[in-house]
Amino acid sequence: MRDVIVVGAGGGGPVVAKELAARGLDVLMLEAGPRHADPSEEWTHYENDANNPLSGYLRFGPADRSKPAWYRETPQNSFLWQLSGVGGTTQHYLGNNPRAYPGVFAGYDKEDRNAYDTGHLFPFSYSELLPYYEWVEDTLPVQTAAMGTKESVFFRGCEALGLPLQKTRNTSENSYRPQENAILQPGGFAGKVTGYDDPRLSYPQATGCTFCGYCVIGCKHPHGAPRSLAAKRSTDNSYVPMALTADRWSPSGKPVTLVTDAFVTKVHTEQRGGETVASGVTWRVGETGEEHREDAKVVVLAAGCTENPRLWFNSGLPNPNDWVGHGYTDHFFDWVIGVFDEYTGSSKGTGSSARSDWPGRGGVMNVGVPPALQQFTMTFSDSGIRGQYGNGRGNTGPWDGPMGRLMGPELKDIFMHGIDRMFCMLIMTDDDVEAQNRVTLSSMPADEHGPIAKVQMHGRQRTRRTIANRDYLVRRAVEIARGAGAKQVLRLDWPPLILHVQSTMRMGLSEGDSVTDANGQARWVKQLYAADNSVLANALGGPNPTLTTQAVATRISEKIFTDQFGGDSWVRSEAPVVSTDARVTQGLAALGR
DSSP states (O other), X not given: OEEEEEEOOSSSHHHHHHHXXXXXOOEEEEOSSOOOSOXXXXXXXXXXXXXXXXXXXXXSSOSOTTSOOOOOBOOSSOEEOOOOSTTGGGGSSOOBOOOOOGGXXXXXXXXXXXXXXXXXXXXXXXXXXXXXXXXHHHHTTOEEXXXXXXXXHHHHHHHHTTOOBOOSSOOOSSEEEEOEESBOOOEETTTTSOSSXXXXXXXXXXXXXXXXXXXXXXXXXXXTOOXXXXXXXXXXXXXXXXHHTHHHHXXXXXXXXXXXXXXXXXXXXXXXXXXXEEXXXXXXXXXXXXXXXXXXXXXXXXXXXXXXXXXXXXXXXXXXXXXXXXXXXXXXXXXXXXXXXSOOOTTSSSSOOEEEEXXXXXXXXXXXXXXXXXXXXXXXXXXXXXXXXXXXXXXXXXXXXXXXXXXXXXXXXXXXXXXXXXXXXXXXXXXXXXXXXXXXXXXXOOBTTBSOEEEEOGXXXXXHHHHHHHHHHHHHHHHHHHHHTOSEEEEOOXXXXXXXXXXXXXXXXXXXXXXXXXXXXXXXXXXXXXXXXXXXXXXXXXXXXXXXXXXXXXXXXXXXXXXXXXXXXXXXXXXOOOOOOHHHHHHXXXXXX
Protein backbone atom coordinates (compact mmCIF):
# COMPACT_ATOMS: atom_id res chain seq x y z
CA MET A 1 0.00 0.00 0.00
CA ARG A 2 1.35 3.39 -0.99
CA ASP A 3 1.24 6.54 1.07
CA VAL A 4 0.11 8.70 -1.87
CA ILE A 5 -1.00 8.08 -5.46
CA VAL A 6 -0.87 11.08 -7.79
CA VAL A 7 -2.99 10.83 -10.94
CA GLY A 8 -1.32 12.87 -13.66
CA ALA A 9 2.19 14.26 -14.25
CA GLY A 10 1.31 17.64 -15.76
CA GLY A 11 1.60 21.08 -14.17
CA GLY A 12 0.45 20.19 -10.64
CA GLY A 13 0.95 16.49 -9.95
CA PRO A 14 4.78 16.50 -10.00
CA VAL A 15 4.79 19.35 -7.47
CA VAL A 16 2.87 17.21 -4.98
CA ALA A 17 5.00 14.16 -5.79
CA LYS A 18 8.30 16.01 -5.34
CA GLU A 19 7.36 17.74 -2.09
CA LEU A 20 5.91 14.65 -0.39
CA ALA A 21 8.68 12.32 -1.58
CA ALA A 22 11.24 14.77 -0.20
CA ARG A 23 9.68 14.24 3.22
CA GLY A 24 9.90 10.46 3.07
CA LEU A 25 6.49 9.44 1.78
CA ASP A 26 6.07 6.56 -0.68
CA VAL A 27 4.58 8.23 -3.78
CA LEU A 28 3.32 6.60 -6.98
CA MET A 29 2.71 8.99 -9.90
CA LEU A 30 0.63 7.67 -12.82
CA GLU A 31 0.65 9.36 -16.23
CA ALA A 32 -1.62 8.32 -19.09
CA GLY A 33 0.71 9.56 -21.82
CA PRO A 34 4.38 9.01 -22.61
CA ARG A 35 7.58 10.21 -21.02
CA HIS A 36 9.92 11.71 -23.60
CA ALA A 37 13.19 10.59 -22.07
CA ASP A 38 15.50 12.23 -24.62
CA PRO A 39 13.91 15.20 -26.39
CA SER A 40 17.18 15.90 -28.23
CA GLU A 41 16.58 12.70 -30.17
CA GLU A 42 12.78 12.39 -30.00
CA TRP A 43 11.68 15.98 -30.75
CA THR A 44 12.13 18.10 -33.85
CA HIS A 45 11.70 21.76 -34.85
CA TYR A 46 8.90 20.85 -37.25
CA GLU A 47 5.84 22.55 -35.82
CA ASN A 48 3.26 20.15 -37.22
CA ASP A 49 5.30 17.21 -35.98
CA ALA A 50 4.97 18.67 -32.49
CA ASN A 51 1.59 20.35 -32.37
CA ASN A 52 -0.70 18.41 -34.71
CA PRO A 53 -3.59 17.58 -32.34
CA LEU A 54 -4.10 14.17 -33.95
CA SER A 55 -0.56 12.88 -34.50
CA GLY A 56 1.94 15.32 -32.95
CA TYR A 57 4.30 14.27 -30.22
CA LEU A 58 2.63 16.96 -28.08
CA ARG A 59 -1.00 15.86 -28.20
CA PHE A 60 -3.63 14.39 -25.92
CA GLY A 61 -3.04 10.78 -26.83
CA PRO A 62 -1.03 7.62 -26.19
CA ALA A 63 2.72 7.16 -26.55
CA ASP A 64 2.26 5.22 -29.80
CA ARG A 65 1.72 7.97 -32.36
CA SER A 66 0.32 5.49 -34.88
CA LYS A 67 -2.71 5.14 -32.62
CA PRO A 68 -5.48 7.76 -32.64
CA ALA A 69 -5.54 10.66 -30.19
CA TRP A 70 -7.96 10.40 -27.28
CA TYR A 71 -11.23 12.07 -28.09
CA ARG A 72 -13.37 14.60 -26.20
CA GLU A 73 -16.73 15.85 -27.43
CA THR A 74 -16.79 19.62 -28.00
CA PRO A 75 -20.19 20.53 -29.48
CA GLN A 76 -19.36 24.25 -29.79
CA ASN A 77 -16.83 25.88 -32.11
CA SER A 78 -13.65 25.57 -30.05
CA PHE A 79 -10.18 24.07 -29.99
CA LEU A 80 -9.23 22.27 -26.78
CA TRP A 81 -5.41 22.46 -26.63
CA GLN A 82 -4.31 20.15 -23.82
CA LEU A 83 -1.51 17.60 -23.78
CA SER A 84 -0.84 14.21 -22.26
CA GLY A 85 2.60 12.96 -21.30
CA VAL A 86 5.01 13.76 -18.48
CA GLY A 87 4.97 17.54 -18.20
CA GLY A 88 1.42 17.76 -19.50
CA THR A 89 0.50 21.10 -21.04
CA THR A 90 3.59 22.71 -19.49
CA GLN A 91 5.55 20.97 -22.26
CA HIS A 92 4.37 23.64 -24.70
CA TYR A 93 3.79 26.56 -22.34
CA LEU A 94 5.90 29.68 -22.70
CA GLY A 95 7.29 29.51 -19.18
CA ASN A 96 5.43 32.63 -18.01
CA ASN A 97 4.97 32.66 -14.26
CA PRO A 98 3.17 35.81 -13.08
CA ARG A 99 1.39 35.78 -9.75
CA ALA A 100 -2.39 36.16 -9.61
CA TYR A 101 -3.77 39.61 -8.84
CA PRO A 102 -4.49 40.12 -5.13
CA GLY A 103 -8.14 40.99 -5.83
CA VAL A 104 -9.10 37.35 -6.54
CA PHE A 105 -8.43 36.23 -2.95
CA ALA A 106 -10.57 36.43 0.19
CA GLY A 107 -9.97 39.43 2.41
CA TYR A 108 -9.09 41.86 -0.38
CA ASP A 109 -10.55 45.21 0.67
CA LYS A 110 -9.11 47.76 -1.77
CA GLU A 111 -11.31 50.21 -3.64
CA ASP A 112 -11.22 48.15 -6.85
CA ARG A 113 -12.42 44.91 -5.20
CA ASN A 114 -15.67 44.88 -7.19
CA ALA A 115 -13.74 44.82 -10.45
CA TYR A 116 -13.11 41.09 -9.87
CA ASP A 117 -15.29 37.97 -9.79
CA THR A 118 -16.28 38.51 -6.17
CA GLY A 119 -18.67 35.56 -6.21
CA HIS A 120 -15.86 33.00 -6.58
CA LEU A 121 -12.91 34.12 -4.48
CA PHE A 122 -10.09 31.92 -3.20
CA PRO A 123 -10.91 30.75 0.33
CA PHE A 124 -7.75 32.29 1.77
CA SER A 125 -5.87 35.57 1.45
CA TYR A 126 -3.12 36.59 -0.96
CA SER A 127 -0.71 36.90 1.98
CA GLU A 128 -1.48 33.27 2.92
CA LEU A 129 -0.36 32.09 -0.52
CA LEU A 130 2.63 34.43 -0.81
CA PRO A 131 5.24 32.14 0.85
CA TYR A 132 4.14 29.30 -1.43
CA TYR A 133 4.63 31.55 -4.46
CA GLU A 134 8.13 32.32 -3.22
CA TRP A 135 8.85 28.62 -2.62
CA VAL A 136 7.95 27.70 -6.21
CA GLU A 137 9.79 30.71 -7.62
CA ASP A 138 12.96 29.59 -5.84
CA THR A 139 12.50 25.96 -6.82
CA LEU A 140 11.96 26.26 -10.58
CA PRO A 141 13.62 28.92 -10.55
CA VAL A 142 11.54 31.88 -11.76
CA GLN A 143 13.68 34.77 -13.00
CA THR A 144 13.23 38.01 -14.89
CA ALA A 145 13.09 36.98 -18.53
CA ALA A 146 15.98 37.35 -20.92
CA MET A 147 14.85 39.89 -23.50
CA GLY A 148 15.53 40.97 -27.07
CA THR A 149 14.22 43.27 -29.79
CA LYS A 150 10.52 42.35 -29.62
CA GLU A 151 10.47 43.18 -25.93
CA SER A 152 12.03 46.60 -26.51
CA VAL A 153 9.32 47.28 -29.13
CA PHE A 154 6.63 46.33 -26.61
CA PHE A 155 8.13 48.51 -23.89
CA ARG A 156 8.28 51.44 -26.30
CA GLY A 157 4.57 51.08 -26.96
CA CYS A 158 3.74 50.84 -23.25
CA GLU A 159 5.79 53.92 -22.49
CA ALA A 160 3.89 55.80 -25.20
CA LEU A 161 0.71 55.07 -23.21
CA GLY A 162 2.31 56.50 -20.07
CA LEU A 163 2.22 53.16 -18.25
CA PRO A 164 4.57 52.87 -15.25
CA LEU A 165 7.15 50.08 -15.00
CA GLN A 166 6.15 47.45 -12.44
CA LYS A 167 9.18 46.69 -10.27
CA THR A 168 7.83 43.92 -8.03
CA ARG A 169 6.15 40.56 -8.57
CA ASN A 170 3.01 41.79 -6.81
CA THR A 171 0.80 43.60 -9.32
CA SER A 172 -1.80 46.07 -8.07
CA GLU A 173 -1.83 48.81 -10.75
CA ASN A 174 -1.96 49.20 -14.50
CA SER A 175 1.67 48.76 -15.52
CA TYR A 176 4.15 46.99 -17.79
CA ARG A 177 7.16 44.82 -17.00
CA PRO A 178 9.44 42.09 -18.20
CA GLN A 179 7.91 38.67 -17.69
CA GLU A 180 8.88 36.65 -14.67
CA ASN A 181 9.38 33.30 -16.32
CA ALA A 182 10.69 29.82 -15.64
CA ILE A 183 13.39 29.79 -18.30
CA LEU A 184 17.05 29.64 -17.31
CA GLN A 185 19.07 32.70 -18.24
CA PRO A 186 21.38 32.33 -21.26
CA GLY A 187 25.03 31.65 -20.47
CA GLY A 188 28.17 30.98 -22.48
CA PHE A 189 27.40 31.22 -26.21
CA ALA A 190 23.63 31.11 -25.63
CA GLY A 191 22.02 34.27 -26.94
CA LYS A 192 25.20 35.26 -28.76
CA VAL A 193 25.11 32.81 -31.68
CA THR A 194 22.34 32.62 -34.27
CA GLY A 195 20.74 29.36 -35.37
CA TYR A 196 19.94 26.36 -33.23
CA ASP A 197 22.34 23.82 -34.76
CA ASP A 198 25.60 25.69 -34.11
CA PRO A 199 27.84 23.34 -32.06
CA ARG A 200 28.65 26.23 -29.70
CA LEU A 201 25.02 26.07 -28.56
CA SER A 202 25.59 22.63 -27.04
CA TYR A 203 26.05 22.12 -23.32
CA PRO A 204 28.33 23.10 -21.57
CA GLN A 205 29.49 25.72 -24.10
CA ALA A 206 25.96 27.10 -23.79
CA THR A 207 23.65 27.05 -20.76
CA GLY A 208 20.09 28.21 -20.34
CA CYS A 209 17.96 29.70 -23.11
CA THR A 210 19.57 29.60 -26.57
CA PHE A 211 16.96 32.00 -28.05
CA CYS A 212 15.87 29.37 -30.60
CA GLY A 213 12.29 30.70 -30.58
CA TYR A 214 10.59 27.27 -30.39
CA CYS A 215 9.27 27.25 -26.79
CA VAL A 216 5.80 26.16 -27.90
CA ILE A 217 7.00 22.82 -29.31
CA GLY A 218 8.82 21.71 -26.16
CA CYS A 219 12.29 22.64 -24.91
CA LYS A 220 15.27 20.44 -25.79
CA HIS A 221 18.02 23.07 -25.47
CA PRO A 222 20.87 23.47 -24.90
CA HIS A 223 21.67 20.33 -26.87
CA GLY A 224 23.28 17.69 -24.68
CA ALA A 225 22.35 19.32 -21.35
CA PRO A 226 21.10 17.08 -18.53
CA ARG A 227 17.31 16.97 -18.53
CA SER A 228 17.27 18.90 -15.27
CA LEU A 229 19.14 21.76 -16.97
CA ALA A 230 16.92 22.17 -20.03
CA ALA A 231 16.24 25.87 -20.39
CA LYS A 232 12.44 25.89 -20.00
CA ARG A 233 11.36 24.68 -16.58
CA SER A 234 8.30 22.73 -17.63
CA THR A 235 7.64 20.04 -15.03
CA ASP A 236 9.26 17.35 -17.19
CA ASN A 237 12.48 19.36 -16.83
CA SER A 238 12.11 20.55 -13.23
CA TYR A 239 9.79 18.91 -10.72
CA VAL A 240 9.83 15.45 -12.29
CA PRO A 241 13.66 15.06 -12.21
CA MET A 242 13.61 16.32 -8.63
CA ALA A 243 10.85 13.85 -7.70
CA LEU A 244 12.67 10.90 -9.26
CA THR A 245 15.89 11.70 -7.36
CA ALA A 246 14.42 12.83 -4.03
CA ASP A 247 16.59 10.33 -2.14
CA ARG A 248 19.73 12.01 -3.52
CA TRP A 249 19.04 15.58 -2.40
CA SER A 250 16.77 15.24 0.64
CA PRO A 251 18.02 13.58 3.84
CA SER A 252 14.70 11.80 4.35
CA GLY A 253 13.68 11.55 0.71
CA LYS A 254 12.37 8.59 -1.25
CA PRO A 255 12.33 8.53 -5.06
CA VAL A 256 8.91 8.78 -6.64
CA THR A 257 7.75 5.78 -8.66
CA LEU A 258 6.63 7.08 -12.07
CA VAL A 259 4.53 4.84 -14.32
CA THR A 260 3.64 6.12 -17.79
CA ASP A 261 1.18 4.72 -20.34
CA ALA A 262 -1.05 4.30 -17.28
CA PHE A 263 -4.54 5.72 -17.82
CA VAL A 264 -6.43 5.80 -14.51
CA THR A 265 -10.02 4.64 -15.01
CA LYS A 266 -11.39 4.45 -11.47
CA VAL A 267 -10.91 5.91 -8.02
CA HIS A 268 -11.86 3.37 -5.36
CA THR A 269 -13.53 4.30 -2.09
CA GLU A 270 -14.75 2.59 1.04
CA GLN A 271 -16.98 3.55 3.94
CA ARG A 272 -15.29 4.33 7.26
CA GLY A 273 -17.25 5.65 10.21
CA GLY A 274 -20.07 6.85 8.00
CA GLU A 275 -17.70 8.72 5.63
CA THR A 276 -16.66 7.98 2.06
CA VAL A 277 -12.87 7.63 1.91
CA ALA A 278 -10.59 7.24 -1.10
CA SER A 279 -8.64 3.97 -0.98
CA GLY A 280 -6.84 3.54 -4.30
CA VAL A 281 -7.09 3.55 -8.09
CA THR A 282 -7.24 1.23 -11.09
CA TRP A 283 -5.32 2.05 -14.25
CA ARG A 284 -5.10 0.57 -17.72
CA VAL A 285 -1.81 -0.04 -19.52
CA GLY A 286 -2.23 1.38 -23.01
CA GLU A 287 0.19 -0.93 -24.80
CA THR A 288 -1.24 -4.20 -23.46
CA GLY A 289 -4.72 -3.39 -22.14
CA GLU A 290 -3.84 -4.88 -18.74
CA GLU A 291 -5.48 -3.40 -15.66
CA HIS A 292 -3.75 -2.83 -12.33
CA ARG A 293 -5.00 -1.69 -8.96
CA GLU A 294 -3.02 -0.13 -6.15
CA ASP A 295 -4.20 1.22 -2.80
CA ALA A 296 -3.01 4.28 -0.94
CA LYS A 297 -3.83 6.38 2.08
CA VAL A 298 -4.24 9.50 -0.08
CA VAL A 299 -5.19 9.94 -3.74
CA VAL A 300 -4.44 13.22 -5.54
CA LEU A 301 -6.23 14.09 -8.78
CA ALA A 302 -3.98 16.05 -11.15
CA ALA A 303 -5.21 14.88 -14.56
CA GLY A 304 -6.48 18.28 -15.65
CA CYS A 305 -9.69 20.26 -15.83
CA THR A 306 -11.30 17.92 -18.35
CA GLU A 307 -10.13 14.51 -17.17
CA ASN A 308 -10.52 15.01 -13.41
CA PRO A 309 -14.33 15.41 -13.68
CA ARG A 310 -14.50 12.55 -16.19
CA LEU A 311 -12.64 10.26 -13.77
CA TRP A 312 -14.90 11.42 -10.93
CA PHE A 313 -18.06 10.59 -12.87
CA ASN A 314 -16.72 7.27 -14.20
CA SER A 315 -15.82 6.31 -10.62
CA GLY A 316 -19.36 6.98 -9.39
CA LEU A 317 -18.17 9.45 -6.74
CA PRO A 318 -20.74 11.64 -4.92
CA ASN A 319 -21.67 15.05 -6.32
CA PRO A 320 -24.42 16.40 -4.07
CA ASN A 321 -24.16 20.09 -5.09
CA ASP A 322 -23.65 19.23 -8.79
CA TRP A 323 -20.50 21.38 -9.04
CA VAL A 324 -18.08 18.68 -10.19
CA GLY A 325 -17.14 19.70 -13.74
CA HIS A 326 -18.97 23.05 -13.52
CA GLY A 327 -17.22 26.39 -13.86
CA TYR A 328 -15.09 25.40 -16.85
CA THR A 329 -13.29 28.74 -16.84
CA ASP A 330 -10.70 30.03 -19.31
CA HIS A 331 -9.31 33.36 -20.53
CA PHE A 332 -11.21 35.01 -23.39
CA PHE A 333 -8.22 35.23 -25.73
CA ASP A 334 -7.79 37.54 -28.69
CA TRP A 335 -4.84 38.28 -30.97
CA VAL A 336 -3.62 41.66 -32.19
CA ILE A 337 -0.89 42.01 -34.83
CA GLY A 338 1.18 45.08 -35.57
CA VAL A 339 2.96 45.26 -38.93
CA PHE A 340 6.20 47.27 -38.91
CA ASP A 341 8.73 48.51 -41.45
CA GLU A 342 11.51 47.85 -38.95
CA TYR A 343 12.95 44.63 -37.56
CA THR A 344 11.01 43.38 -34.51
CA GLY A 345 12.67 40.02 -33.85
CA SER A 346 9.26 38.47 -33.29
CA SER A 347 10.42 34.89 -33.88
CA LYS A 348 13.59 35.14 -31.77
CA GLY A 349 14.10 34.33 -28.14
CA THR A 350 11.64 33.11 -25.53
CA GLY A 351 8.02 33.05 -26.62
CA SER A 352 6.91 35.86 -24.33
CA SER A 353 9.18 38.03 -22.24
CA ALA A 354 7.09 41.20 -21.80
CA ARG A 355 3.60 41.94 -20.52
CA SER A 356 1.27 44.69 -19.40
CA ASP A 357 -1.10 44.10 -16.50
CA TRP A 358 -4.52 45.67 -16.02
CA PRO A 359 -5.78 44.41 -12.62
CA GLY A 360 -9.50 43.67 -12.63
CA ARG A 361 -9.46 43.20 -16.40
CA GLY A 362 -6.55 40.93 -17.39
CA GLY A 363 -3.33 41.30 -19.31
CA VAL A 364 -1.72 41.92 -22.69
CA MET A 365 1.39 39.86 -23.50
CA ASN A 366 3.88 40.20 -26.30
CA VAL A 367 4.12 36.75 -27.97
CA GLY A 368 6.42 35.45 -30.67
CA VAL A 369 5.94 32.02 -32.22
CA PRO A 370 7.68 30.10 -35.03
CA PRO A 371 6.55 30.67 -38.65
CA ALA A 372 3.95 27.92 -39.10
CA LEU A 373 2.21 28.73 -35.84
CA GLN A 374 2.41 32.43 -36.64
CA GLN A 375 0.53 31.78 -39.87
CA PHE A 376 -1.99 29.63 -37.98
CA THR A 377 -2.71 32.48 -35.55
CA MET A 378 -3.51 34.74 -38.52
CA THR A 379 -6.12 32.37 -39.99
CA PHE A 380 -7.97 31.81 -36.70
CA SER A 381 -11.10 33.92 -36.15
CA ASP A 382 -14.70 33.96 -35.00
CA SER A 383 -15.50 36.69 -37.58
CA GLY A 384 -14.84 34.71 -40.73
CA ILE A 385 -12.58 35.97 -43.51
CA ARG A 386 -11.54 39.57 -42.99
CA GLY A 387 -13.42 42.01 -45.21
CA GLN A 388 -15.83 39.45 -46.70
CA TYR A 389 -18.95 40.40 -44.74
CA GLY A 390 -19.68 44.00 -45.71
CA ASN A 391 -19.65 46.69 -43.05
CA GLY A 392 -20.80 44.46 -40.24
CA ARG A 393 -18.89 43.00 -37.37
CA GLY A 394 -15.54 44.47 -36.45
CA ASN A 395 -15.52 47.84 -38.22
CA THR A 396 -16.04 49.90 -35.08
CA GLY A 397 -12.63 49.68 -33.39
CA PRO A 398 -9.31 51.52 -33.57
CA TRP A 399 -7.71 48.68 -35.54
CA ASP A 400 -7.34 48.85 -39.32
CA GLY A 401 -10.37 47.58 -41.23
CA PRO A 402 -12.68 44.79 -40.11
CA MET A 403 -11.48 42.08 -37.79
CA GLY A 404 -11.28 38.51 -39.05
CA ARG A 405 -8.90 35.90 -40.35
CA LEU A 406 -6.42 36.69 -43.07
CA MET A 407 -6.66 34.70 -46.29
CA GLY A 408 -5.34 34.74 -49.85
CA PRO A 409 -3.26 37.65 -51.14
CA GLU A 410 -3.59 39.68 -47.92
CA LEU A 411 -2.22 36.84 -45.81
CA LYS A 412 0.56 36.27 -48.33
CA ASP A 413 1.49 39.94 -48.51
CA ILE A 414 1.61 40.45 -44.75
CA PHE A 415 3.34 37.17 -44.01
CA MET A 416 5.89 37.60 -46.78
CA HIS A 417 6.61 41.08 -45.42
CA GLY A 418 8.46 39.04 -42.83
CA ILE A 419 7.67 37.36 -39.52
CA ASP A 420 10.36 39.53 -37.94
CA ARG A 421 8.58 42.69 -39.06
CA MET A 422 5.45 41.64 -37.22
CA PHE A 423 4.58 42.15 -33.60
CA CYS A 424 1.92 40.03 -31.91
CA MET A 425 0.02 40.44 -28.66
CA LEU A 426 -2.16 37.95 -26.81
CA ILE A 427 -5.14 39.32 -24.90
CA MET A 428 -6.03 37.39 -21.72
CA THR A 429 -9.13 38.52 -19.87
CA ASP A 430 -10.25 37.94 -16.33
CA ASP A 431 -13.25 35.68 -17.00
CA ASP A 432 -16.08 35.12 -14.58
CA VAL A 433 -16.65 31.57 -13.32
CA GLU A 434 -19.84 30.45 -15.06
CA ALA A 435 -21.69 27.40 -13.80
CA GLN A 436 -23.23 26.53 -17.17
CA ASN A 437 -19.78 25.90 -18.71
CA ARG A 438 -18.98 22.38 -17.67
CA VAL A 439 -17.60 18.90 -18.25
CA THR A 440 -20.08 16.03 -18.39
CA LEU A 441 -19.98 12.50 -19.79
CA SER A 442 -20.70 12.23 -23.48
CA SER A 443 -23.44 10.03 -24.93
CA MET A 444 -21.06 9.15 -27.76
CA PRO A 445 -19.47 5.68 -27.69
CA ALA A 446 -17.05 5.11 -24.83
CA ASP A 447 -13.37 4.54 -25.52
CA GLU A 448 -11.14 1.91 -23.94
CA HIS A 449 -11.06 3.97 -20.72
CA GLY A 450 -14.81 4.40 -20.31
CA PRO A 451 -17.31 7.13 -21.24
CA ILE A 452 -15.51 10.15 -22.69
CA ALA A 453 -15.68 13.77 -21.56
CA LYS A 454 -18.01 16.31 -23.12
CA VAL A 455 -16.94 19.94 -22.78
CA GLN A 456 -20.07 22.10 -22.89
CA MET A 457 -19.52 25.83 -23.20
CA HIS A 458 -23.15 26.67 -24.10
CA GLY A 459 -22.38 28.84 -27.09
CA ARG A 460 -19.42 30.38 -25.27
CA GLN A 461 -21.72 32.73 -23.43
CA ARG A 462 -19.72 35.29 -21.48
CA THR A 463 -20.78 37.72 -18.81
CA ARG A 464 -21.03 41.41 -19.61
CA ARG A 465 -17.93 42.04 -17.46
CA THR A 466 -15.86 39.43 -19.34
CA ILE A 467 -16.85 40.83 -22.75
CA ALA A 468 -16.06 44.37 -21.59
CA ASN A 469 -12.68 43.21 -20.29
CA ARG A 470 -11.77 41.74 -23.67
CA ASP A 471 -12.79 44.84 -25.60
CA TYR A 472 -10.89 47.11 -23.20
CA LEU A 473 -7.68 45.06 -23.45
CA VAL A 474 -7.85 44.81 -27.24
CA ARG A 475 -8.04 48.60 -27.44
CA ARG A 476 -5.04 48.94 -25.13
CA ALA A 477 -3.11 46.45 -27.30
CA VAL A 478 -3.89 48.48 -30.42
CA GLU A 479 -2.63 51.60 -28.64
CA ILE A 480 0.58 49.77 -27.63
CA ALA A 481 1.20 48.71 -31.24
CA ARG A 482 0.59 52.20 -32.60
CA GLY A 483 2.68 53.76 -29.86
CA ALA A 484 5.53 51.43 -30.83
CA GLY A 485 5.32 52.59 -34.44
CA ALA A 486 3.22 49.95 -36.24
CA LYS A 487 2.15 50.99 -39.75
CA GLN A 488 -0.86 48.65 -39.64
CA VAL A 489 -2.71 47.02 -36.74
CA LEU A 490 -5.00 44.02 -37.19
CA ARG A 491 -7.45 42.38 -34.80
CA LEU A 492 -8.15 38.70 -35.42
CA ASP A 493 -11.12 38.10 -33.03
CA TRP A 494 -10.00 34.63 -32.04
CA PRO A 495 -12.59 31.90 -31.55
CA PRO A 496 -12.47 29.90 -28.31
CA LEU A 497 -8.94 28.52 -27.90
CA ILE A 498 -9.46 26.50 -24.74
CA LEU A 499 -6.00 26.62 -23.21
CA HIS A 500 -5.84 28.32 -19.80
CA VAL A 501 -8.60 26.20 -18.27
CA GLN A 502 -9.43 26.35 -14.58
CA SER A 503 -11.92 25.65 -11.81
CA THR A 504 -13.79 22.42 -12.68
CA MET A 505 -12.90 21.03 -9.23
CA ARG A 506 -12.72 24.48 -7.69
CA MET A 507 -11.95 25.27 -4.08
CA GLY A 508 -14.21 27.89 -2.62
CA LEU A 509 -15.60 29.75 0.36
CA SER A 510 -19.01 28.08 0.09
CA GLU A 511 -19.95 24.40 0.09
CA GLY A 512 -22.72 25.35 -2.34
CA ASP A 513 -20.50 26.12 -5.33
CA SER A 514 -17.19 24.31 -4.81
CA VAL A 515 -15.85 20.76 -4.93
CA THR A 516 -12.86 21.01 -2.61
CA ASP A 517 -12.21 22.85 0.62
CA ALA A 518 -9.49 25.42 1.25
CA ASN A 519 -6.92 22.63 1.58
CA GLY A 520 -7.79 20.98 -1.74
CA GLN A 521 -9.57 17.98 -0.15
CA ALA A 522 -12.81 16.84 -1.77
CA ARG A 523 -15.80 17.84 0.33
CA TRP A 524 -17.55 14.47 0.06
CA VAL A 525 -14.62 12.02 -0.26
CA LYS A 526 -12.01 12.12 2.48
CA GLN A 527 -8.33 11.60 1.62
CA LEU A 528 -9.06 12.55 -2.00
CA TYR A 529 -7.47 15.81 -3.16
CA ALA A 530 -7.20 17.82 -6.37
CA ALA A 531 -3.99 19.74 -7.11
CA ASP A 532 -3.87 21.17 -10.61
CA ASN A 533 -5.59 23.95 -12.59
CA SER A 534 -8.97 22.38 -11.85
CA VAL A 535 -8.76 23.34 -8.17
CA LEU A 536 -8.20 27.06 -8.83
CA ALA A 537 -11.08 29.14 -7.52
CA ASN A 538 -11.31 31.56 -10.46
CA ALA A 539 -9.48 32.98 -13.50
CA LEU A 540 -6.86 34.69 -11.26
CA GLY A 541 -7.61 38.12 -12.69
CA GLY A 542 -6.28 37.05 -16.09
CA PRO A 543 -2.59 36.05 -15.59
CA ASN A 544 -1.17 32.73 -16.79
CA PRO A 545 -2.21 30.06 -14.28
CA THR A 546 0.82 27.78 -13.89
CA LEU A 547 2.62 29.56 -11.05
CA THR A 548 -0.56 29.86 -8.99
CA THR A 549 -1.39 26.20 -9.66
CA GLN A 550 2.05 25.16 -8.44
CA ALA A 551 1.91 27.44 -5.40
CA VAL A 552 -1.53 26.03 -4.50
CA ALA A 553 -0.22 22.48 -5.11
CA THR A 554 2.69 23.16 -2.75
CA ARG A 555 0.26 24.38 -0.11
CA ILE A 556 -1.94 21.31 -0.63
CA SER A 557 1.14 19.07 -0.33
CA GLU A 558 1.92 20.62 3.03
CA LYS A 559 -1.68 20.14 4.19
CA ILE A 560 -1.59 16.48 3.13
CA PHE A 561 1.66 15.99 5.04
CA THR A 562 0.39 17.65 8.23
CA ASP A 563 -3.25 16.50 8.20
CA GLN A 564 -2.92 12.95 6.87
CA PHE A 565 0.59 11.93 8.00
CA GLY A 566 1.17 13.97 11.16
CA GLY A 567 4.13 15.87 9.72
CA ASP A 568 5.26 19.42 10.34
CA SER A 569 4.73 22.45 8.12
CA TRP A 570 7.82 23.42 6.17
CA VAL A 571 7.28 26.34 3.79
CA ARG A 572 7.65 29.03 6.44
CA SER A 573 10.48 27.29 8.26
CA GLU A 574 12.74 25.92 5.51
CA ALA A 575 14.51 27.16 2.42
CA PRO A 576 13.55 25.17 -0.67
CA VAL A 577 16.23 22.71 -1.76
CA VAL A 578 16.34 22.25 -5.51
CA SER A 579 18.85 19.40 -5.70
CA THR A 580 22.32 18.39 -4.62
CA ASP A 581 22.84 16.37 -7.77
CA ALA A 582 26.37 17.37 -8.87
CA ARG A 583 25.39 18.21 -12.44
CA VAL A 584 22.45 20.35 -11.36
CA THR A 585 24.46 22.13 -8.69
CA GLN A 586 27.27 22.91 -11.11
CA GLY A 587 24.86 24.02 -13.81
CA LEU A 588 22.93 26.37 -11.54
CA ALA A 589 26.19 27.75 -10.17
CA ALA A 590 27.25 28.55 -13.73
CA LEU A 591 24.02 30.53 -14.06
CA GLY A 592 24.81 32.56 -10.97
CA ARG A 593 22.52 30.70 -8.54
